[in-house]
Amino acid sequence: MNNNNILILGIESSCDDTSAAVLRNGILLSNITAGQKVHEAYGGVVPELASRAHQQNIIPVVDQAIQQAGIRKEELSAVAFTRGPGLLGSLLVGTSFAKGFATALNIPMVDVNHLQAHVLAHFIQQNEGDNDQPEFPFLCLLVSGGNSQIILVRAYNDMEVVGQTIDDAAGEAFDKCAKVMGLPYPGGPVIDRLAKDGNPQAFVLSKPHIPGYNYSFSGLKTSFLYLLRDRMKENSNFIEENKADLCACLQATIIDILMDKLRKAAKDLNVNEVAVAGGVSANSGLRQAFEEHAGKLCWNIHIPPFAFTTDNAAMVAMSGYFKYLHREFCSMEATPFSRVMV
Numbered sequence: 001m002n003n004n005n006i007l008i009l010g011i012e013s014s015c016d017d018t019s020a021a022v023l024r025n026g027i028l029l030s031n032i033t034a035g036q037k038v039h040e041a042y043g044g045v046v047p048e049l050a051s052r053a054h055q056q057n058i059i060p061v062v063d064q065a066i067q068q069a070g071i072r073k074e075e076l077s078a079v080a081f082t083r084g085p086g087l088l089g090s091l092l093v094g095t096s097f098a099k100g101f102a103t104a105l106n107i108p109m110v111d112v113n114h115l116q117a118h119v120l121a122h123f124i125q126q127n128e129g130d131n132d133q134p135e136f137p138f139l140c141l142l143v144s145g146g147n148s149q150i151i152l153v154r155a156y157n158d159m160e161v162v163g164q165t166i167d168d169a170a171g172e173a174f175d176k177c178a179k180v181m182g183l184p185y186p187g188g189p190v191i192d193r194l195a196k197d198g199n200p201q202a203f204v205l206s207k208p209h210i211p212g213y214n215y216s217f218s219g220l221k222t223s224f225l226y227l228l229r230d231r232m233k234e235n236s237n238f239i240e241e242n243k244a245d246l247c248a249c250l251q252a253t254i255i256d257i258l259m260d261k262l263r264k265a266a267k268d269l270n271v272n273e274v275a276v277a278g279g280v281s282a283n284s285g286l287r288q289a290f291e292e293h294a295g296k297l298c299w300n301i302h303i304p305p306f307a308f309t310t311d312n313a314a315m316v317a318m319s320g321y322f323k324y325l326h327r328e329f330c331s332m333e334a335t336p337f338s339r340v341m342v
């Protein structure tokens with residue numbers, strides 16, 4: 001096989017985004033994502049509707065990714081697809097598509113772990129000469145709607161979860177607290193926007209006391225709920241009148257919880273190369289906290305461009321590229337999995 005011109009098609013369909021991307025030798029040529037507005041009315045992703053939407057979107061999205069990359073599909077070296085974790089029905093659409101596509105073109109298939117892909121998104125080169133990639137070993141804070149983990153990354157295929165949430169994920173805490181305030185789904189970006197005009201010290205919310213590098217967000221959610229319940233008894237307009245302050249306090253507390261453990265892990269493991277990934281890494285407060293830590297603790301920080309924070313196929317193609325270089329292909333019998341640790 002020729003390693004000078006490796007073209008990888010990536011397919012991502014683990015949740016509610018259908019995405020396809022093309023990478024040439026690790027450099028991004030295209031990254032197309034179709035979101036699914038259908039879930040907004042339900043306040044969360046409806047798995048059955050997600051699978052159907054993937055089925056509708058996948059061919060046009062792949063077509064567009066190949067066109068925008070300016071290549072012919074016959075030039076592709078391999079097709080990489082998200083095998084899990086995620087919603088099984090959604091994953092089946094991407095997996096089945098990848099099998100059909102790889103068979104038709106007679107090229108290998110590479111299966112990709114969605115969580116590892118979020119971490120490896122840091123290696124995507126947006127153009128030639130883009131060399132801002134983390135150095136191994138590095139710590140990655142992976143924060144999304146379904147996960148909150150601190151991962152020690154020793155190599156593209158050697159990742160150790162050193163800490164993780166024992167209950168809710170950070171994104172879930174944003175979304176659930178937003179819901180009780182009557183804000184639309186997903187609540188994370190809305191809280192981020194409203195928090196900009198609020199005072200993060202206006203209210204005190206509880207922080208967990210658990211050992212090691214693990215996280216917990218369920219106590220914070222309950223303390224937020226009790227605060228609203230108690231204050232609403234005195235003033236039924238409490239939420240409306242204090243929305244910005246509530247958002248600022250909630251966001252600041254979530255960030256404090258995340259950074260406290262990350263700082264501890266970085267110190268104990270003696271690592272100063274620190275990255276953040278996943279949907280919550282779009283949060284402006286969290287990005288600012290990373291910048292401040294870089295200044296104070298001399299961390300080399302890696303914050304992904306917004307396009308690579310949420311689910312995207314570029315990160316899947318990137319992971320596929322690493323595996324392709326080591327000839328780690330998967331067989332046609334590969335089936336998706338819904339749950340796994342990195």
Ligand code: KG4
Nearest residue numbers: 144145146171186188189279280282283310
């Ligand atoms: O990685 P991701 O796209 O996929 C899932 O895990 O499903 O993460 C989505 C999560 C949601 O909980 C969303 O509220 C959160 O990321 N999120 C944010 C922001 N943008 C997305 N949370 C806080 N601030 C943001 N700006």
